[in-house]
Amino acid sequence: MSSYASNKLMTLREAIARFVHDGDTVYCAGFTHLIPFAAGHEIIRQRRRDLVLARATPDLIYDQMVAAGCARKLIFSWGGNPGVGMLRAVRTAVESGRLEIEEYSHFAMITRLTAGAAGLPFLPMRPTGNDLPRVNPQYRTVRCPYTGVDLTTVPALNPDVAIIHAQRADAQGNTQIWGVIGEQREAAFAAKRVIVTVEEIVPSEVIRSDPNRTLIPDFIISAVVHEPYAAHPSYTQGYYDRDNPFYLAWDQLTAEPGGLERYLEEWVYGVPDRRTYWEKLGPEVHARLAVQPAYSQPVNYGRFD
């Protein structure tokens, strides 16, 4: 019941130290949107080891964490740099056998999280017809008791800790997200502990003026961290754009010998926190990522007092 603590506000350093341990299964949520890079960097700085990293798309965040030696295993469903190419650290670690993998399709991966969030041991899907069940024994088959057809099943995924980035939350952790909502809610409900980093901490009245936008309520959240720009080079809808040039540059940077190590040295170990990282990016990058506002129309919930 500790998740009911009235104020869970803390620094990212404190949240990672308290809630992410060596050997944990970690799910850094976010499908392209809201990928919690600041938390990934803090995990690297605190030199966590033997993590099982789970994410549908490992993205650059797990490429960096694998390169930094945080991971012993990767659970995933699409291991590329979106629209660009490969994740070289992940690819090299897999090809050399240093990183164990457990692989699914996107649907199977998300079905695992959904089962975990729903308190079920597994969930079924229509039979897949691909070769993944041949190489991943976690894929099983069950006969439907109603229709008699065969269904493919995957087991629940219950991470030790889920890390979510969001636009805003109140100090208690009621968390609102808009734009691509990916698998954040499923990851939070499936996990034993949940760290949320947010662009803004807002008064509870703001949250309660629009309850439909709250994806994760406070009692599911273990720690709330006010960490603006925590998603860069991913994006936060309405706050800053996806840094596509960075995703393109990553491909070249990691192709150079020692490029990845130099990046980690300068941009992860070399900065104490996200604020310093963001300032170091400089005004040109800030200007490139600025977005023009496009507000939704307010909706009327009605008053009953």
Place this chain on the structure above:
Amino acid sequence: MEGYTSSEMMVVAAARLLRDGEVVFVGIGQPNLACNLARRRHAPNLNLIYEAGIIGAQPARLPLSIGDPCLVSGAAAVCSMYEIFAFYLQNGRIDVGFLGGAQIDRYGNINATVIGDYAKPRVRLPGSGGACEIAIHARKVLVIMRQAQRSFVETLHFRTSPGHSGDPEHDRARGWWGSGPTNVVTDLGTYGFDEETGEMTLLTLHPGVTLEQVRENMGWEPKVSPDLGETLPPTPEELRLIREELDPEGVYTS
């Protein structure tokens, strides 16, 4: 080929396979261009659905990723990743999907996972993502791939998404809404699939391409339609839209 690139021909040929009003599960790159080209030409009511859970997207710029913020602003709806795969794909709400990959065989099975042995891969590729469920649940599946001996192969190293079993009845009994790829567009021509045998069949050659070139760039003797035709070349208007509006930097079409 005169006056246009083979990539432009591929985008145009794929766009023409889309019908107005279809609900399309859009991929990034050439599929995205094909869909947005069709929407500006003959299919203004194409409903663009992106894997990140975006429905009825009207992107104001070319998205680099399938979760780009420009896809969300102005869209009709946004849903979770579980919903996009369960409610939309698995429940048969998607008319058209796109696939690509490193290898394809004559029945439209596709490998986007590994070259070599799975446990000790020579080359590790990104893997399935949404591909497997697109292949089995979209009613129409369009494949856009360049042709070569190493990519059009007799035997796949890994089956990321299934092609034609040769038995659509069996596939429907499994609860699949689709039954493998329906068309393949390459840099040399376009293909359909034989309804009875499930085998890839050459339907048209792009202008200036010979059957000999096709044979040199695939790992099996291709089945050729008795009505083999020539692909209509891109029109000036199609080329203008691609070059001026959809891909002005030539990221996917140069």
